[in-house]
Amino acid sequence: MNERDLERARQERLKLLREIEGLLSFITDPVLVVDAKGYIVHTNSSAEQIFERSQIIMIGKHVTEFVQSASLLQYIKQGKPATNLAVCIMSAKGTRLEFSCRLHPLLVNAQVEGAILFLTKPILLQEQEQSSRYGTRFSLDDVIGSSPAITALKEQVMKIAKSESTVLIRGESGTGKEVLAQSIHRLSHRNKGPFVAINCAAIPEALLESELFGYEEGAFTGAKKGGKPGRFELARGGTLFLDEIGDMPLYLQAKLLRVLQERRIERVGGTKSIEVDVRIIAATHKDLESMIANNQFREDLYFRLNVIPLYVPPLRERKEDLYELIQYYMYKFCKRLGKEPKRFSSQALKKIFDYHWPGNIRELENMVEYIVNLEIGDLVTISSLPASIREMSKDQRHDMEEEMKEPQTVSHLPKSLYKINEVEEQLIIQALQRFGTNTEGKRKAAEALGISLATLYRKLEKMKRRR
Template identity: 50%
Template sequence: MRSVLRDIQDTVIKYANIIAHVIDVDVEIVDANLCRIAGTGAYSNRINEDISNEGFVYKTVLASGQPQFIEEPGRHKLCLSCPKQLICAEKLEMCTPIRLRDEIIGVIGLICFNDRQKQHLLANKEAYREFLGQIAEFISIKAYEKQEAERNLAIVNLLNQVVNNIDKGVLILDKDNIIVHANGSAMKQLALSPTCFQKKISLEATGDSLLASEEFKITIDNKVYYLIGDIFPVRLRIAEYSKVLIFNEIKKVKSGIYELTNIHNDVRIGNILGGSEIMRQLKAKVLKIAASHSTVLITGESGTGKEMFARAIHAESSRQNYPFVAINCGAIPDTLLESELFGYVKGAFTGADPRGKIGKFELANKGVIFLDEIGDMPLYLQVKLLRVLQERKITRIGSNQVIDIDVRVIAATNKDLRAMIKENKFREDLFYRLNVIPLEIPPLRERKENIAELVMFLVAKYARLFNKKVTGVDEETMRILERYSWPGNVRELENTVEFMINMMEGDGILTTATLPKNLLEHRSEQTNRECPIRPLKEIEREAIEQALKIYGVTTRGKQLAARQLGIGIATLYRKIEEYSLS
């Protein structure tokens, strides 16, 4: 059993010596294990002895909790089993229990070894009994204080372990903003060294409030950090502790929000299907421009995969380890688009999130922001976007704080922005600022050589998704798919394949019976148009001849002719050779 009195033995010995000196009787103090913790006179050289074989009076006190007064030690009934019965050197013994809460932790006794001491104590029996009780209480208080100190130390150690293992940074500062303590997260986020303690920092609120916490600007060794957190005053009377700052660096907050809201969909250029000449040229261009920091404007019809190419540019660039943040400018109401792009602080406007919000530009810092359907952005926001592109700075709604950003902007549209400029629906200066690197994604009808490859890829995707086994696509069905014009481009093709997988019979073969109605109607119309007409090869030859006359036989002319004819450049060369048109 742990001895509480042993933990304060030095104090207990001092009490025993003082009592003995004041009242001129000897003192003995034992713990709950009947080990002598303190003693004077005859017992002064016998401290730390085990007296369990002879301390029968003390045993009774420990068991009953009642004080004892033994006027004839060695002859009292409590002494019958004691080995010193009848030969005890003690003349008188007065003892009382030492309590700590509801536990008896020891016994304190006044011992007389001569008649003078005995008579003196008997003459003041009640006063000494009361005095002994007070001394027992003093010892109990010291034991309690010792336990509380140990408990507080244990709590502090526990709290330090908790603080050092939480993800947020914690700084404890004194009244002069000198660092008293910093946890591991704070050391890491602020790049602090072990010499940071007792170093003064500059701490000021920016006035902005985000995510229900304040934003602070903190300067340490001439390095500036922006933090999101809260300051808590230390109300304990500890001179060196004034306040506690619990925080996350704002870039870490942004990273956490990005991780929670972003769907990881990394697209490398090698993942983009399409082996046609026009697609090979497009993919080569993506690889060439990926290393740049210039803005890119991707144009193309709806469903051609503009976001996929934007993601490929990000994945192939030096920004690949930083965020890719996409926002559809046409899918968000004009009144909310500004706050989505630039964020806002607490109380910025009626109906705003009371915690404030970090905008997409801040979330994309160091990475790429993809502004899809840029043609749908209202004119007043186009002005603000142009300023951001020129100055590389943003300001949250409701804030006066200017925030530097490093973001590559990739915009996309399926609209004719030049025509919109003439109609005063799109700013010309913004167009040229976005169109530094133009990237045009061809519609699916201009790269029909890719259709079979795309079909098989999508068949495998949806067969796996629906847990179905597909054994193949029959020739007639594939021919219909390849001849269709696909006004909805790859998105329409994907929807069609998903429909076909759902309609497939148990044999696992995709036939014309699985095709949607619009493709079957298109085949019927095409057949009706072709039947009463001349042979297809004759029409094809004439069409190619006419296209070459218009666009010429240079490499560029043939590329334009192929695009107008709706065939790939490789197909055109093959047809020229077949019809001896070169």
């Protein structure tokens, strides 16, 4: 080969390399370009991120310094293509990562000039990562309680879980709306798919649209190369949980309504219509009916969401579940922290039953964790409770003094609920003595106890039978 031919070949190689460099800038997977001997001549930004090294450091180094494989170098030198070649890459911090390599040989005039290495995580690993990120932690067994309201709610969930219809979960903050949503997903035909949640109140309004629907490259300043899928796309084949839907801005409500009607989305900055296969579960603690009246929530969206309405009652409306919940969280935190279960004095339990629980289940869980962490002994007294719960009037201070003189206790994890029923009866009797036993008195007593009038009558009937 004369000098002219050599120069022509060199120019062709340079031209090929420039074309490759331009193409690689559009690829989001890590890519390495090597010469015929296996020395790196180019990388893209994704490769720099995954190897945790700059392009300057990697270029000129042999590929085997970064990518380990028994047969990789042989494929490169022989100019053989490869698909799904198992390799192990080493990051700058020494982390070993399993990847699948697709190798495309570079040929100039039938001569091997190098290869392009496309690195992707094996599909199984991708599915595992997706499952761990968008999986569920809770099932219906985590909805604790045996009260009529909770029993009825669980029965409703069992009936509607396998449906494809949209669900709207109402309830105060801390009542466990997401636990219920995850339970529905677990029991549905979509339980093998992802459970993707987004809190509409926690994401700034300017970002919420792109988080939900995704965006195309160049849609706005700072947009990621290649664009980004939104939660609707990530939830494909599974469930999308729209938490705090009442905080969604009106202009996005209109876009969401269209998606619910057509089951298709468009990314921000895009023109392509993308079909989405998801089940929608929405939740809110807000009064949507009042918001509709004040033009803060779209009535047509409300009816689209409220196909299957579910209501999670606040803790003050199901105080008969308190002891079961305390048992559950006491066991959970004692096991986690390696401690023995505590016993509750009757006065401490009375205090807990008297409390109105504005933070609902979340507040109760925090209380039990607080007790397990800070209580040294095995007896939980009024003084062991958090300050917000133990604030005392003169009468309550007297109860505490009596408790210290005569520590009547209720054991944790009892064989029967006799003693907790006894405490409950005392509370009911005290309320009736204060407000009277006529219909109006019973109504006031039920209100003071934080239960419905029907629940009070049911408990009075049980008390009669026990006597």
